[in-house]
Amino acid sequence: MDEQARIMQTLGGVTLAGHTVQGGMAVPPPHGHDGSDGDGRKQDIGDILHQIMTITDQSLDEAQAKKHGLNCHRMKPALFSVLCEIKEKTGLSIRGAQEEDPPDPQLMRLDNMLLAEGVAGPEKGGGSAAVAAAATASGSPTDNSIEHSDYRAKLSQIRQIYHTELEKYEQACNEFTTHVMNLLREQSRTRPISPKEIERMVSIIHRKFSSIQMQLKQSTCEAVMILRSRFLDARRKRRNFSKQATEILNEYFYSHLSNPYPSEEAKEELAKKCSITVSQGVGSTITVAQVSNWFGNKRIRYKKNIGKFQEEANLYAAKTAVNAAHAVAAAVQNSQTNSPTTPNSGSSSTFNLPNSGNMFMSMQNPNGDSYQGAQVGANVQSQVDTLRHVISQTAGYSDDLGGNSMYSPHSLDANGGWQDAMTPSSAISPTEGPGSVHSDTSN
DNA sequence: TATGATGATTGGCC
């Protein structure tokens, strides 16, 4: 059996809308004439098939001419439909084509990540949001501004490359799709290619290109992750606080040794104070989180090795005492030169000491006036309070250890907590008062 | 370069 005959046989029994194939012949529906014309049509189909099968043996010009003839043949549409249907039924056209697969979860993950990192989606916001998040996690939203801008610049570079490549891929995909579609359309004049098949081919192309796109997204994600990890590592780079900043923190720590837990307000104020001194030198700020870190570290390290910190404690206590003494002297002088005011004028800002167990209640100035009742300014009052605390601690110590150190390890309780054996920490907050930072102890 | 100091991070606890 020759090839033509075999194909002719293959066509046998296929029925399609509007055309019946009988004995290997596709027959258009009768247009008002009976089967007497049937032999002629059979002849037509046979003729077409013969021409198709021999077209490859012909020269190009010959083939072109034949092709044109075939395209214009009145039976061509019928034959085309039949061949298409056969292809459809034999599954040739859908080989390798999967229908409408659900969105790839990995691709979705990549898309989400690129969106979150600010690589995909609208330009502004995304990247800086990621930076802000990282910065917040580090507790220093502003002091890494140089690193942040560096991060942003690199991220924007990645973004740019990503979009350029994406555009290239899309362009290539479109070009290739158009090319293939044209080719298939062209070929559909000589071989059975249905529009549906072309659509499938387009979707296959898109799928292939989307896998390339996924690779692009994946490598972009990797680049972002590397950048991010580098940025996060950079966060670990630390700078020592300036001397002034450390001094401020130490002063607070040692003057609140009985309860070195600054409140949020106190931390904010300390951060502000430290930042002022730091910004004069380094050009960055100290945040509340850093203050918290500092106090956390300080408490633990102090507790672990109190002996080592005694000297430091003495130093700061002496410093505070001197400052306070100066303030008191100034206050005393002030109170002497100014006539006493009305009893109520300063009462609202006066540090209210607890009634019981407070050794400062009876503390008097050189003139014998009680500080409690003295009409001193708010700041002065704060300094007085500081001095009171320092004196109390000094006094408390000298009873126990013989005057070598101003602070007693007894401020730590047996459980390692901060409980001052001598001073009711919940009541005495040495620097407490208007204009001073507030300690947790006041709560 | 070794070592101590110190700021930051992490995991567990309350």
Add this chain to the structure above:
DNA sequence: GGCCAATCATCATA
């Protein structure tokens, strides 16, 4: 959520 304790990583100095 704040604190503690352990640990890491870097800085500063001898």
